Amino acid sequence: MSGVLLWVSSGPKENINSLVSFSCRSGGGGERTQKRFSGISFASGASAFSSAVAAETLRSSEERVYEVVLKQAALVKENKRGTKIALDLDKDVEGDFTNVDLLNAAYDRCGEVCAEYAKTFYLGTQLMTAERRKAIWAIYVWCRRTDELVDGPNASHITPGALDRWEQRLSDVFEGRPYDMYDAALSHTVSKYPVDIQPFKDMIEGMRMDLRKSRYDNFDELYLYCYYVAGTVGLMSVPVMGIAPEANASTESIYNAALALGIANQLTNILRDVGEDARRGRVYLPQDELALAGLSDEDIFSGRVTDKWRKFMKGQIKRARMFFDEAERGVADLNSASRWPVWASLLLYRQILDSIEANDYNNFTKRAYVGKVKKLLSLPTAYGFSLLGPQKFAKMVRR
Numbered sequence: 592m593s594g595v596l597l598w599v600s601s602g603p604k605e606n607i608n609s610l611v612s613f614s615c616r617s618g619g620g621g622e623r624t625q626k627r628f629s630g631i632s633f634a635s636g637a638s639a640f641s642s643a644v645a646a647e648t649l650r651s652s653e654e655r656v657y658e659v660v661l662k663q664a665a666l667v668k669e670n671k672r673g674t675k676i677a678l679d680l681d682k683d684v685e686g687d688f689t690n691v692d693l694l695n696a697a698y699d700r701c702g703e704v705c706a707e708y709a710k711t712f713y714l715g716t717q718l719m720t721a722e723r724r725k726a727i728w729a730i731y732v733w734c735r736r737t738d739e740l741v742d743g744p745n746a747s748h749i750t751p752g753a754l755d756r757w758e759q760r761l762s763d764v765f766e767g768r769p770y771d772m773y774d775a776a777l778s779h780t781v782s783k784y785p786v787d788i789q790p791f792k793d794m795i796e797g798m799r800m801d802l803r804k805s806r807y808d809n810f811d812e813l814y815l816y817c818y819y820v821a822g823t824v825g826l827m828s829v830p831v832m833g834i835a836p837e838a839n840a841s842t843e844s845i846y847n848a849a850l851a852l853g854i855a856n857q858l859t860n861i862l863r864d865v866g867e868d869a870r871r872g873r874v875y876l877p878q879d880e881l882a883l884a885g886l887s888d889e890d891i892f893s894g895r896v897t898d899k900w901r902k903f904m905k906g907q908i909k910r911a912r913m914f915f916d917e918a919e920r921g922v923a924d925l926n927s928a929s930r931w932p933v934w935a936s937l938l939l940y941r942q943i944l945d946s947i948e949a950n951d952y953n954n955f956t957k958r959a960y961v962g963k964v965k966k967l968l969s970l971p972t973a974y975g976f977s978l979l980g981p982q983k984f985a986k987m988v989r990r
């Protein structure tokens with residue numbers, strides 16, 4: 592199933608794929624496809640429509656997501672790699688944005704929200720150019736608001752219809768018709784940078800998934816969920832962060848690394864929050880992999896750290912780290928001023944995995960977190976990485 596992806600992508604992906612295909616070979620992937628097949632009515636004969644549906648169900652999530660990656664990369668290439676866009680708010684305010692002060696106030700408000708919800712990340716944006724920083728804040732706020740729809744205080748009132756309306760509102764934002772000031776900032780951002788609407792729509796799709804689904808049969812299903820809610824963030828951010836003019840890597844591979852960072856972060860979130868999610872009746876861990884390890888939902892609900900659980904968690908952590916490794920290979924190709932915040936968030940998130948290990952894999956009742964000192968130490972390391980790359984930085988520190 593992952594043959595096509597192995598073919599289109601370079602070496603590193605193979606490692607991740609081998610783990611993915613491990614999960615699918617164990618039965619879940621094939622079964623799922625067959626179940627879907629049997630759910631589709633072929634009564635009208637072998638119509639083109641039903642064959643198209645059948646072909647779609649046969650493709651793995653990675654193949655489907657990789658198509659989005661290729662499309663996003665092509666879009667940004669059309670825009671000369673999305674790096675040379677001036678965003679001078681004093682001179683360059685167009686369309687409905689007639690009031691520069693209001694727009695600046697909207698961006699400032701986005702910055703405040705960002706600082707409130709994600710202090711370290713906010714700090715990380717400080718090294719970016721003012722224009723890029725503002726655009727990232729606007730995207731951050733939209734993502735946070737979208738997540739709050741299904742996770743926030745009003746989550747119990749959120750219906751699929753509400754998400755449809757949120758998506759309509761998103762289209763309006765992209766067409767220059769913002770509803771409020773946060774929207775206005777995003778509307779301006781997407782008019783200035785080659786940011787496409789697809790990853791935003793896909794994030795809303797992820798929220799729909801959260802409304803209708805609380806179990807994942809296999810990693811293929813989980814991968815799609817992680818793409819929707821987190822891989823999309825990478826695809827939204829690269830056009831703003833910009834690709835280094837001197838980058839040798841293909842745009843596709845840079846987008847792939849950005850996608851990998853989102854997936855790695857979300858897998859980490861899931862591993863950190865096993866207990867918390869279980870208390871809300873949610874199990875994100877792939878059911879077929881749990882079964883293969885001799886575990887079930889009951890083991891998760893009872894929250895006992897057994898050797899089986901430790902062994903299972905080691906495999907899950909290993910896979911999350913593989914996605915981090917893949918992401919790392921793309922950071923150096925970003926514009927120099929964007930590398931620091933990306934390294935900072937990567938290093939900090941990655942350390943959550945270390946903390947799960949340090950908690951002896953008790954992610955039922957102990958929350959894995961990165962302490963203040965480690966957080967602070969990560970910032971200069973991230974800065975060193977962004978200037979020299981991890982290898983050269985490590986050599987320099989050793990000297």
Ligand SMILES: CC(C)=CCC/C(C)=C/CC/C(C)=C/CC/C(C)=C/[C@@H]1[C@@H](COP(=O)(O)OP(=O)(O)O)[C@]1(C)CC/C=C(\C)CC/C=C(\C)CCC=C(C)C
Nearest residue numbers: 730731734735738821824825828848849853856921932936
């Ligand atoms: C080449 C290369 C490596 C480029 C880097 C590309 C890049 C900037 C990738 C960013 C990856 C990233 C930070 C993804 C966010 C993943 C995430 C944490 C998603 C969360 C989803 C839902 O999870 P859950 O409900 O389980 O978690 P909570 O308990 O609610 O936290 C999200 C909450 C979705 C919403 C996402 C955000 C609010 C984060 C948006 C962040 C940005 C727009 C900025 C990204 C920029 C930097 C510098 C990291």
Ligand SMILES: [Mn+2]
Nearest residue numbers: 738739741742
């Ligand atoms: Mn959330």
